[in-house]
Amino acid sequence: VCLLHKRRGSLDLACIRQALQQRKMTRRVYLVVLLLCLGLMCPLGTGIFMDKLASKKLCADDNCVYTISLARAEEDYNAPDCRFINIKKGQLIYVYSKLVKEKDSAEFWAGSVYGEQYEDHMGTVGYFPSSLVSEQHVYQEANKTVPTTVRNLQKPSWLHNYTWLCNANLL
The missing domain is CATH 1.20.5 (Single alpha-helices involved in coiled-coils or other helix-helix interfaces)
Known part of the structure; x- marks a missing residue:
C-alpha cells in the first residue's frame, strides 16, 4: 500500500x-x-509404469490356483511395490507359480504367507525372490507354462481373503 x-x-x-x-x-x-x-x-x-517381470510362468495347473510347494523364508524381504509381498525370516509361504527367468532378470515366485501369526497377510498373493526361500515340501510339479497376463480376475473359491495385485497385466 x-x-x-x-x-x-x-x-x-x-x-x-x-x-x-x-x-x-x-x-x-x-x-x-x-x-x-x-x-x-x-x-x-x-x-505408474512398472516393468513386466516375465512373460511366462510355471504352474501346477492352467489357472495357477493349485499350490506347487511350501517354502520357508531364509531372509527378510521388503516389497518394493504392490506386486510383491513382504516376507520375514522363518515365515512359511505357499508357492503358486514360478516366473520363467528372462535374460538378466532375477527369478521370482508367486505365493502367499502361511500361519496364524501372519493372519493379517494371509491370502495376499505376491512375488518374492526365489533365492530368499528354501522349498520345504513339493506338492506337485510346476509343469504347465502359462502366459503371465491374467484374463480372469474373479476370486478363486479356494481362498477367502485373496487380494489381487495392483495391476494384473504387470504380473
Whole structure:
C-alpha cells in the first residue's frame, strides 16, 4: 500500500514499483505451485509404469490356483511395490507359480504367507525372490507354462481373503 506524500499529495513512484514487483512475484509463485501440483497429479491419473517381470510362468495347473510347494523364508524381504509381498525370516509361504527367468532378470515366485501369526497377510498373493526361500515340501510339479497376463480376475473359491495385485497385466 502506497501512501500519499504529505508535501506533494502524490503517490510515491518507488512504492508503486515495489507493489507491482511483489504482485509479479506472487503470480510467479502461484504459477510454479500450480504447475508442481499438476505435475504431481499426472501420474495418479495415468498410472505408474512398472516393468513386466516375465512373460511366462510355471504352474501346477492352467489357472495357477493349485499350490506347487511350501517354502520357508531364509531372509527378510521388503516389497518394493504392490506386486510383491513382504516376507520375514522363518515365515512359511505357499508357492503358486514360478516366473520363467528372462535374460538378466532375477527369478521370482508367486505365493502367499502361511500361519496364524501372519493372519493379517494371509491370502495376499505376491512375488518374492526365489533365492530368499528354501522349498520345504513339493506338492506337485510346476509343469504347465502359462502366459503371465491374467484374463480372469474373479476370486478363486479356494481362498477367502485373496487380494489381487495392483495391476494384473504387470504380473
